[in-house]
Amino acid sequence: MIKKLIIYAVIGLLTGNTFAQQDYMYTRPGWFTFLKNIPGDMRDYTRDPLTKKNLWGLTAITVSTGLMIYYDDKLLDASNELSDQLGWSEQTNWRMEHIGDGYLQLYVASSLIGYGLYYNDNRALQSASQIFESVFAAGTIVQLLKHITGRESPFVATTPTGRWRFFPNQTDYHHRVPEFDAFPSGHISSITAMVVVLSENYPEYTFIKPLGYLAIGLNAIGMMNTGVHWMSDHPIGIALGYSFAKIAVKKGRTQIKTSIKTPPSFSIYPLFVSKDGFGIHMSLTL
Amino acid sequence: MPIRITVLFILLMGSSFSQTMEILSTEDADYIKITPVHLTDDFLFFQSDSIKIEEINSVRMIKNNDIPITIKAVLATGYFSLFYYMLEYMYKEAPFTIPQFSGVFSVFIIAGTGAGIIYGKIINSYPEGKTSYDFSTMPVEEKYTILQQILTKNKVPFHKTP
Numbered sequence: 001m002i003k004k005l006i007i008y009a010v011i012g013l014l015t016g017n018t019f020a021q022q023d024y025m026y027t028r029p030g031w032f033t034f035l036k037n038i039p040g041d042m043r044d045y046t047r048d049p050l051t052k053k054n055l056w057g058l059t060a061i062t063v064s065t066g067l068m069i070y071y072d073d074k075l076l077d078a079s080n081e082l083s084d085q086l087g088w089s090e091q092t093n094w095r096m097e098h099i100g101d102g103y104l105q106l107y108v109a110s111s112l113i114g115y116g117l118y119y120n121d122n123r124a125l126q127s128a129s130q131i132f133e134s135v136f137a138a139g140t141i142v143q144l145l146k147h148i149t150g151r152e153s154p155f156v157a158t159t160p161t162g163r164w165r166f167f168p169n170q171t172d173y174h175h176r177v178p179e180f181d182a183f184p185s186g187h188i189s190s191i192t193a194m195v196v197v198l199s200e201n202y203p204e205y206t207f208i209k210p211l212g213y214l215a216i217g218l219n220a221i222g223m224m225n226t227g228v229h230w231m232s233d234h235p236i237g238i239a240l241g242y243s244f245a246k247i248a249v250k251k252g253r254t255q256i257k258t259s260i261k262t263p264p265s266f267s268i269y270p271l272f273v274s275k276d277g278f279g280i281h282m283s284l285t286l
Numbered sequence: 287m288p289i290r291i292t293v294l295f296i297l298l299m300g301s302s303f304s305q306t307m308e309i310l311s312t313e314d315a316d317y318i319k320i321t322p323v324h325l326t327d328d329f330l331f332f333q334s335d336s337i338k339i340e341e342i343n344s345v346r347m348i349k350n351n352d353i354p355i356t357i358k359a360v361l362a363t364g365y366f367s368l369f370y371y372m373l374e375y376m377y378k379e380a381p382f383t384i385p386q387f388s389g390v391f392s393v394f395i396i397a398g399t400g401a402g403i404i405y406g407k408i409i410n411s412y413p414e415g416k417t418s419y420d421f422s423t424m425p426v427e428e429k430y431t432i433l434q435q436i437l438t439k440n441k442v443p444f445h446k447t448p
Contacts, residue, residue: 107398
């Protein structure tokens with residue numbers, strides 16, 4: 001019964017038809033706008049998290065990462081068990097892992113470019129640019145953290161939750177990458193960035209958020225099952241992807257402003273709809 | 287299997303459409319497509335130009351009808367199947383040299399770009415729905431109110447007119 005209720009609730013939520021009038025203006029981005037924006041994104045990113053309004057988020061990420069590091073081996077077992085219970089093959093887990101490896105982002109962004117150029121749609125072009133921008137910006141920080149933290153991936157782990165070698169020898173790092181590159185997850189940051197950019201720019205496509213969050217979840221589990229990441233590698237990856245996507249979206253569009261006129265009004269006027277339709281519109285603005 | 291069904295289900299549920307705004311001024315014979323930027327008591331500013339509200343004769347909202355669910359399902363399945371086909375094929379052939387990698391990237395870019403154009407061609411082949419608002423005999427205050435409602439999100443019932 002509860003299951004049915006949840007299913008109906010989800011259906012209701014997803015079928016809600018949002019007629020989002022485009023509230024933002026999108027200018028056509030240059031071919032390399034995404035690269036030019038990255039230094040500014042980094043500046044904004046390092047400034048924003050330390051503000052008071054983001055304190056809760058920062059605390060949540062820190063605490064959850066800490067707890068997950070403590071229980072990482074058990075969480076990994078749970079993920080493997082889930083995969084066994086659901087009968088996922090190695091190929092299924094591999095496919096889930098590759099949701100976030102950058103090729104999907106390249107493919108989707110290319111589709112947006114194709115559509116945007118062919119139909120002169122700046123929103124599509126901006127979305128593609130923002131995907132590249134946020135994936136590259138988040139990826140830069142992810143790589144920096146990987147090269148500093150030097151954590152072992154699960155499939156080469158020498159301790160139950162993977163050994164950390166802070167500030168590892170960079171030559172060793174590049175010869176034996178999996179022994180150093182687990183923390184944080186770049187895959188999850190790139191899929192998160194793409195989902196956030198698309199959901200922000202296309203709010204009328206109600207399926208993007210549920211489908212996108214499902215993709216992020218599947219990606220996280222897939223990477224644990226293929227042994228490339230621990231659960232605790234994900235919160236910071238998600239936070240980085242989310243934050244850089246928000247920054248890129250904010251820069252890539254301008255809100256349409258309307259001067260607010262407050263007096264209440266009542267109006268009634270004829271309405272002509274195509275194909276010989278005719279109606280009367282009444283509107284009460286409070 | 288349940289995952290696939292869930293993914294497909296969620297994909298199909300999303301109902302959406304794009305729309306554009308066109309205005310007819312007292313001086314023009316044809317509607318012009320605009321992207322509104324700012325509305326004041328007297329002027330509607332849009333990208334690259336502006337118009338006095340009292341000079342607007344008519345406003346037309348054009349929306350592309352949503353594509354049928356079956357077409358949407360076929361498109362989505364085809365889109366992601368093509369992606370995974372390319373990805374798996376690529377990993378079978380790996381490892382690559384750097385020049386080969388640029389070739390691999392090009393394949394993904396070309397396939398993605400082509401998919402975007404084809405998608406656009408399909409959705410644009412569906413009929414458009416037009417909703418017109420006759421402003422010709424309306425006082426400026428009312429024009430302003432309606433424009434404001436059109437420009438703000440989903441607040442008035444006429445947005446739902448087919």
